Amino acid sequence: MTAPTTFAPTRPVQRRSTSLLGSLYAGNARSVMHRGLLATKSTNWLVVMSGFFEPIFYLLSMGIGLGALVGTVETSTGAHVPYAAFIAPALLAVAAMNGAIYDSTWNVFFKMQYAKLYEGMLSTSLGPLDVALGEISLALLRGALYAGGFLIVMQVLGLNLAWTALLALPAVLLIAFGFASLGMAITSYMKTFQQMDWINFVMLPMFLFSATFYPLTVYPEPIQWVIQVLPLWHGVELVRGLTTGALSVAMLGHVLYYVVMIAVGLVFTTKRLRALFLD
Amino acid sequence: MSAPVITANLLTKKYKEVAAVDGISFEVAPGESFGLLGPNGAGKSTTMRMVGAVSTRTSGDLSILGLDPNDHGPEVRSQLGVVPQQDNLDMELRVRDNLIVYGRYFGIPNKTAGKKADELLEFAQLSDRAKAKVDDLSGGMKRRLTIARSLMNEPRILLLDEPTTGLDPQARHILWDRLFRLKEQGTTLVLTTHYMDEAEQLCDRLVVVDKGTIMAEGAPAALIRQYSTREVVEVRFGSDRNAEVAERIRGIGERIEVLPDRILIYSENGEAELQKITEMGLEPITSLVRRSSLEDVFLRLTGRSLIE
CATH class of the missing domain: 3.40.50.300 (P-loop containing nucleotide triphosphate hydrolases)
Structure with missing residues (x-):
């Protein structure tokens, strides 16, 4: 048996333009995403499915159950909506967030610290931005999957009050992208399991207090400011405006918040991957 | 080229x-x-x-x-x-x-x-x-x-x-x-x-x-030629006796290296050197004559063995 041809002495080395992104990006993030899909398909699609139901359980217990006692709630634009229709968009944003965070934090942490996956990827012609974009897209996809399913559940339960609910789909993509990007950036700086627990420590209160289950106005003003600095509130407000049909200019601000979040996450993830694996 | x-x-x-x-x-x-x-x-x-x-x-x-x-x-x-x-x-x-x-x-x-x-x-x-x-x-x-x-x-x-x-x-x-x-x-x-x-x-x-x-x-062979002899005799007298025996056999071969567990004698003709040792009345626990290797080159260059 002969060895396969591996040697091509005359093949010219391709020079890409030596732009700023030259050593960071090979334009092949899709191969990283393809890898992620293949790995998910063969090993942990069941785990992926389990995360889907969490916000649905919240919607059923709080929205339907508690909603019977609460009646209607006033949104930030002054509209009165049934309680279930008030929390459903918030839980939709949470679904997008959860999906994105699962993949971009714990899964990334494992791949980075134990599986040495990125080390292998970065010894190929991929650049750190390819890896960051590919992994973040994968997390984004999971967020979109959860949110898409949740949006259908909302439609079935009659909780989408306006046609603008259709726009909630691109909105949740944006939210998932933001959380995936920032989640991976933060995870890339984590070294131990204890540090990873800090992420959970931030996530749970953010989920409970970001005007998810009641309007922001119940808080004293200083606490409102704190909530408004955190990302989830912007997502909740954005989606709630779209599904209830109460649009406002402030929503553009929420969009901008996520655009910045995505950019910051990508920059830091790329920087960190380069520092870790291409020192 | x-x-x-x-x-x-x-x-x-x-x-x-x-x-x-x-x-x-x-x-x-x-x-x-x-x-x-x-x-x-x-x-x-x-x-x-x-x-x-x-x-x-x-x-x-x-x-x-x-x-x-x-x-x-x-x-x-x-x-x-x-x-x-x-x-x-x-x-x-x-x-x-x-x-x-x-x-x-x-x-x-x-x-x-x-x-x-x-x-x-x-x-x-x-x-x-x-x-x-x-x-x-x-x-x-x-x-x-x-x-x-x-x-x-x-x-x-x-x-x-x-x-x-x-x-x-x-x-x-x-x-x-x-x-x-x-x-x-x-x-x-x-x-x-x-x-x-x-x-x-x-x-x-x-x-x-x-x-x-x-x-x-x-090249491996050239390095061995340059830094070592053709053959090496490895003898063991037990870890507490190696150093003492090494003193007595100084002069045998071109060069002697004493490692904690054995003595190495570098020579063009290993068998002949081994015979000299036994003729001195010394009986090694084990003895081995082999060709020089890169290990010997490394030992010569650094005074240490490769695998520590």
Whole structure:
């Protein structure tokens, strides 16, 4: 048996333009995403499915159950909506967030610290931005999957009050992208399991207090400011405006918040991957 | 001779103030099989990482296929095959998928990658394991899969960092055979090792590295001729007597090295020297006459043995 041809002495080395992104990006993030899909398909699609139901359980217990006692709630634009229709968009944003965070934090942490996956990827012609974009897209996809399913559940339960609910789909993509990007950036700086627990420590209160289950106005003003600095509130407000049909200019601000979040996450993830694996 | 594919000039890598690689210079010609031989911590892996365009140098010059890896990381890496010291196979993917996915990292289309994967599975003698989980492979098989993976992009240079460390003798021989085929076919190989037999089998030329610097350079046989004698006598008198006996037999052979567990006598004719020792009335517990190896070269150059 002969060895396969591996040697091509005359093949010219391709020079890409030596732009700023030259050593960071090979334009092949899709191969990283393809890898992620293949790995998910063969090993942990069941785990992926389990995360889907969490916000649905919240919607059923709080929205339907508690909603019977609460009646209607006033949104930030002054509209009165049934309680279930008030929390459903918030839980939709949470679904997008959860999906994105699962993949971009714990899964990334494992791949980075134990599986040495990125080390292998970065010894190929991929650049750190390819890896960051590919992994973040994968997390984004999971967020979109959860949110898409949740949006259908909302439609079935009659909780989408306006046609603008259709726009909630691109909105949740944006939210998932933001959380995936920032989640991976933060995870890339984590070294131990204890540090990873800090992420959970931030996530749970953010989920409970970001005007998810009641309007922001119940808080004293200083606490409102704190909530408004955190990302989830912007997502909740954005989606709630779209599904209830109460649009406002402030929503553009929420969009901008996520655009910045995505950019910051990508920059830091790329920087960190380069520092870790291409020192 | 055609232009070198790798040129390193005073290549240096410092971590904080400690120099892991301290001003080494070498060239590798196309089709050549080049080795870095040295103990653990000599700076071999750091050198390999710089050549592999995954580590930036602190100072000095480095050119891979005419490109500076600091500026052209992805382009340089697209021409290299890398077998890292520790396997970093994708445990979440099956054997064949490991190859295909890796090929796609280089931008190779799915279909082409599939064909290439089947070809390389056969080369790595893993065709019947195509659908197996990576975890279920033996150490030697994982290593062969890693080598197959490194060939997916038809690299012009193959970098192997300690390719057979941790493998049993049989698995090593299978691996050597595969690497030898690549070499015969003209692939440029750059490998690090601390096994002298591996270096002797696979390397056309090598540098002996210690503490981040090059101690000697040449073909294995030439290095042995230059730094050692033709034969070596190894005698053991027990660890508490070796030093004492060594004093008494000074003058026998060209040179004597005393190691904690044995005495080495360097000579052109080992049997004759061994006879002199027994004629002195000394009876070694064990004795062995062998050809000089790179291990002896290293001992001569550094005063230490390779595997500590």
